[in-house]
Amino acid sequence: xxxxxxxxxxxxxxxxxxxxxxxxxxxxxxxxxxxxxxxxxxxxxxxxxxxxxxxxxxxxxxxxxxxxxxxxxxxxxxxxxxxxxxxxxxxxxxxxxxxxxxxxxxxxxxxxxxxxxxxxxxxxxxxxxxxxxxxxxxxxxxxxxxxxxxxxxxxxxxxxxxxxxxxxxxxxxxxxxxxxxxxxxxxxxxxxxxxxxxxxxxxxxxxxxxxxxxxxxxxxxxxxxxxxxxxxxxxxxxxxxxxxxxxxxxxxxxxxxxxxxxxxxxxxxxxxxxxxxxxxxxxxxxxxxxxxxxxxxxxxxxxxxxxxxxxxxxxxxxxxxxxxxxxxxxxxxxxxxxxxxxxxxxxxxxxxxxxxxxxxxxxxxxxxxxxxxxxxxxxx
Amino acid sequence: xxxxxxxxxxxxxxxxxxxxxxxxxxxxxxxxxxxxxxxxxxxxxxxxxxxxxxxxxxxxxxxxxxxxxxxxxxxxxxxxxxxxxxxxxxxxxxxxxxxxxxxxxxxxxxxxxxxxxxxxxxxxxxxxxxxxxxxxxxxxxxxxxxxxxxxxxxxxxxxxxxxxxxxxxxxxxxxxxxxxxxxxxxxxxxxxxxxxxxxxxxxxxxxxxxxxxxxxxxxxxxxxxxxxxxxxxxxxxxxxxxxxxxxxxxxxxxxxxxxxxxxxxxxxxxxxxxxxxxxxxxxxxxxxxxxxxxxxxxxxxxxxxxxxxxxxxxxxxxxxxxxxxxxxxxxxxxxxxxxxxxxxxxxxxxxxxxxxxxxxxxxxxxxxxxxxxxxxxxxx
Numbered sequence: 185x186x187x188x189x190x191x192x193x194x195x196x197x198x199x200x201x202x203x204x205x206x207x208x209x210x211x212x213x214x215x216x217x218x219x220x221x222x223x224x225x226x227x228x229x230x231x232x233x234x235x236x237x238x239x240x241x242x243x244x245x246x247x248x249x250x251x252x253x254x255x256x257x258x259x260x261x262x263x264x265x266x267x268x269x270x271x272x273x274x275x276x277x278x279x280x281x282x283x284x285x286x287x288x289x290x291x292x293x294x295x296x297x298x299x300x301x302x303x304x305x306x307x308x309x310x311x312x313x314x315x316x317x318x319x320x321x322x323x324x325x326x327x328x329x330x331x332x333x334x335x336x337x338x339x340x341x342x343x344x345x346x347x348x349x350x351x352x353x354x355x356x357x358x359x360x361x362x363x364x365x366x367x368x369x370x371x372x373x374x375x376x377x378x379x380x381x382x383x384x385x386x387x388x389x390x391x392x393x394x395x396x397x398x399x400x401x402x403x404x405x406x407x408x409x410x411x412x413x414x415x416x417x418x419x420x421x422x423x424x425x426x427x428x429x430x431x432x433x434x435x436x437x438x439x440x441x442x443x444x445x446x447x448x449x450x451x452x453x454x455x456x457x458x459x460x461x462x463x464x465x466x467x468x469x470x471x472x473x474x475x476x477x478x479x480x481x482x483x484x485x486x487x488x489x490x491x492x493x494x495x496x497x498x499x500x501x502x503x504x505x506x507x508x509x510x511x512x513x514x515x516x517x518x519x520x521x522x523x524x525x526x527x528x529x530x531x532x533x534x535x536x537x538x539x540x541x542x543x544x545x546x547x548x549x550x551x552x553x554x555x556x557x558x559x560x561x562x563x564x
Numbered sequence: 565x566x567x568x569x570x571x572x573x574x575x576x577x578x579x580x581x582x583x584x585x586x587x588x589x590x591x592x593x594x595x596x597x598x599x600x601x602x603x604x605x606x607x608x609x610x611x612x613x614x615x616x617x618x619x620x621x622x623x624x625x626x627x628x629x630x631x632x633x634x635x636x637x638x639x640x641x642x643x644x645x646x647x648x649x650x651x652x653x654x655x656x657x658x659x660x661x662x663x664x665x666x667x668x669x670x671x672x673x674x675x676x677x678x679x680x681x682x683x684x685x686x687x688x689x690x691x692x693x694x695x696x697x698x699x700x701x702x703x704x705x706x707x708x709x710x711x712x713x714x715x716x717x718x719x720x721x722x723x724x725x726x727x728x729x730x731x732x733x734x735x736x737x738x739x740x741x742x743x744x745x746x747x748x749x750x751x752x753x754x755x756x757x758x759x760x761x762x763x764x765x766x767x768x769x770x771x772x773x774x775x776x777x778x779x780x781x782x783x784x785x786x787x788x789x790x791x792x793x794x795x796x797x798x799x800x801x802x803x804x805x806x807x808x809x810x811x812x813x814x815x816x817x818x819x820x821x822x823x824x825x826x827x828x829x830x831x832x833x834x835x836x837x838x839x840x841x842x843x844x845x846x847x848x849x850x851x852x853x854x855x856x857x858x859x860x861x862x863x864x865x866x867x868x869x870x871x872x873x874x875x876x877x878x879x880x881x882x883x884x885x886x887x888x889x890x891x892x893x894x895x896x897x898x899x900x901x902x903x904x905x906x907x908x909x910x911x912x913x914x915x916x917x918x919x920x921x922x923x924x925x926x927x928x929x930x931x932x933x934x935x936x937x938x939x940x941x942x943x944x
Contacts, residue, residue: 215727224704227704256733260731262794266791269818273818275820320596321596321597323635347596349650354638390799435650437650437651465654525596
């Protein structure tokens with residue numbers, strides 16, 4: 185594979201230092217040795233990173249774009265992260281900000297196999313925003329998780345995922361809980377007449393995830409969740425490739441390394457390796473991300489990009505019924521609002537609280553909001 | 565598995581906020597939902613994180629120790645990272661600083677199978693510090709890598725690893741380069757009479773790493789390298805368990821997430837899951853870590869800890885012959901000094917430069933340094 189990808193880093197340094205810092209970065213993310221000691225001219229031209237651009241990006245901060253050789257990555261998703269940021273992750277003054285790939289590299293990774301359309305099709309929800317919740321707390325036995333899932337489904341939620349802490353622990357092993365929860369959801373769906381997807385959480389190594397996927401498939405599950413920064417990018421890509429009918433929901437666990445820009449890591453790279461939906465911490469909830477970061481992430485997940493299917497953004501954390509209008513105005517309908525604690529706090533009114541949330545999402549008037557923003561006011 | 569592990573986080577906040585921040589952390593890293601909504605008392609007692617201690621740790625900074633339930637982790641290495649820091653990695657104000665495990669959890673993970681003693685035994689070097697270098701640059705074909713390896717071995721280096729960017733690319737696929745390099749090193753060793761280990765770099769998913777390991781074993785290789793933050797902790801642990809005769813060298817790629825303290829991540833956690841040696845960026849080289857951080861990392865890797873074998877620290881980055889005395893005084897002999905670019909810059913004098921470096925390490929007088937530090941001076 186020939187060609188170069190363009191990688192943008194935000195580098196914190198003074199203007200005197202930036203040119204040499206940029207050259208060092210280009211070397212660190214390619215040959216990682218003094219270039220003068222490379223005697224092979226073709227290798228120097230073909231493999232060593234090249235500084236493409238240096239632009240100011242604030243006080244003592246620069247956006248440095250490096251052209252890296254695609255040949256150093258080929259189609260290995262783990263190697264992609266390694267060459268984008270492996271050693272430079274160890275430098276405090278560098279943030280990995282963005283990546284521009286050649287078409288053939290993007291196509292090689294393939295992106296989501298289902299994307300937003302996949303969820304809409306499975307849920308019969310072609311226009312509206314989607315809703316999701318999580319089975320909590322971990323520690324509950326399968327029967328209790330199934331009961332909870334049945335209630336959420338009765339309330340009309342679109343997607344019910346395992347809490348990301350529910351792995352394969354003795355209190356609710358995957359093989360014991362997933363068929364049971366899937367059955368409970370199927371039963372509830374028979375009554376409501378509306379589809380609800382149960383999304384179990386994968387854990388362990390590639391072998392254990394394969395076993396879990398087979399179990400999930402046999403239980404009629406259509407989507408699974410995985411944390412790419414825990415499992416490893418190569419693991420996720422292999423699972424996506426091997427399970428073309430399964431949708432993959434990405435969880436951001438361990439991905440908060442402050443030095444990879446969230447829109448790039450979660451919006452672009454998770455999408456690139458095949459995540460159909462991306463759960464991430466929403467602004468204004470219990471995490472500290474800004475609205476700007478969240479918008480950039482959702483944009484990166486959904487924007488036209490090398491023909492890859494758009495991934496469904498799943499903002500989560502501190503979600504409430506009251507925030508629905510604000511958030512649907514903010515994100516538009518191509519989003520899955522994930523609500524957790526607020527429903528569980530409703531206690532015996534869980535089904536009603538779920539139905540309330542669902543109704544708010546289904547009934548949102550996007551036109552009214554747009555009109556309010558664009559209306560010509562009569563008073564000056 | 566019963567019991568609790570103690571996890572220490574450095575939290576940046578004011579004294580008014582810290583108690584509630586600590587409670588939030590305990591919840592985030594366990595049940596991740598409002599505790600009041602948990603009706604199962606046994607679960608509340610057994611699973612919800614508990615704030616164990618809050619100690620000042622600087623201006624507007626606190627060391628918060630949370631007791632997490634071992635039952636949420638059991639023996640899953642990926643789940644360990646998930647429960648230690650999965651969601652909290654997404655909070656800018658938290659650093660994962662340390663972990664204290666119960667004996668049975670540490671034993672469950674097992675630690676290094678070979679450790680420092682394993683390298684000493686394989687190299688016949690029972691007392692002195694060890695030396696290492698890396699095959700660079702990536703892009704070289706197998707024949708050139710083999711030639712370079714032969715030269716390093718002729719110079720008497722203990723260990724030659726692949727540059728961490730050398731994966732399975734078309735210019736030097738694993739199966740093409742590893743037997744060739746291993747042969748060249750074996751040939752050189754026959755002439756020098758001193759052992760040298762070639763350590764190839766594993767890449768891809770678990771399947772591809774297994775194939776690579778089998779190829780390496782067949783080529784007579786005794787140790788392999790892997791980047792746990794790229795491959796995933798569960799992947800590494802599985803490989804360690806399946807290959808009891810192979811030693812594992814950890815590379816720190818992608819591990820620079822500034823919010824897991826390096827001594828914990830590289831010194832303790834890499835050791836815990838079975839890494840026999842740990843490459844990391846040395847102070848005073850091209851990376852910005854302090855001497856204090858490096859000492860803490862080396863201490864964590866080597867200190868008595870639940871009876872786990874000590875891991876061999878492998879400081880790297882900007883290593884030179886001139887720094888050998890300083891670094892051996894700093895680290896003592898239980899270390900592997902990794903030198904890269906400085907040898908390659910010697911060009912046609914590569915073998916001599918290698919031999920120089922090796923001689924400096926072998927000949928280091930530890931007693932002289934200790935005496936200099938402890939001598940009673942005649943003048944006041």
